[in-house]
């Protein structure tokens with residue numbers, strides 16, 4: 001039997017949010033961002049269009065029968081739908097969580113358009129309050145970077161505790177580098193990527209000022225150490241493009257050495 005496929009990508013409204021002079025107010029995931037989000041994230045995050053289909057592949061590999069799967073910070077559900085298509089067991093549950101009501105409202109629409117029948121529960125709540133248990137695959141696809149740094153360790157510890165042996169956390173993040181020289185090179189390449197995708201210098205610099213208030217990147221070694229401290233046994237970087245990485249944090253099987 002062939003697997004049901006996702007409908008073609010959501011209609012893309014061009015992101016011009018920072019095209020004119022704006023006050024450098026904090027960036028918020030409100031209705032204006034939700035409206036342009038698919039275009040914004042595709043043109044702003046190097047590798048995003050590769051990472052999404054790979055989340056399906058990774059989910060397929062690690063999902064366990066009768067388990068719960070979580071997409072924390074699901075936005076419009078791109079990562080949720082990738083997980084949904086990777087889950088082959090009808091007795092699994094899939095939960096998408098986002099604390100932006102504008103995102104969740106649109107996400108409901110995209111989930112309804114998708115032709116896979118696995119039920120998806122969407123919750124509009126803070127992921128710090130989400131109850132987690134009996135998980136096989138949890139995804140934080142560019143979400144942890146927006147969580148208060150002091151609250152990140154306890155969230156990851158809760159995820160690790162809720163994860164079955166053999167289960168995983170897919171963690172994608174913008175990172176910073178220990179070396180100033182590398183930080184400069186990778187930042188420049190990221191900005192070139194945005195310029196190549198049609199963003200002007202004004203848009204790039206205004207977005208940078210706005211996002212720096214809310215997106216706090218950490219180094220790869222800080223991520224690795226905290227994931228191990230949280231209770232994961234193995235951390236693998238499976239993707240990197242410039243200053244954007246995706247990691248797989250794995251809980252060992254009880255039978256593993």
Ligand code: GEK
Pocket residue numbers: 029041072073074075076077078079080097098099100103125126127128140141142143146147
């Ligand atoms: C994708 N995963 O397309 N609780 C709940 N949601 C939160 C919280 C929080 N504490 N903090 C931020 N968010 C998606 C992309 S976007 C990434 C994720 C980006 C939500 C926020 O509302 C937003 O929708 C999402 O996390 C981050 O694969 O914009 O760079």
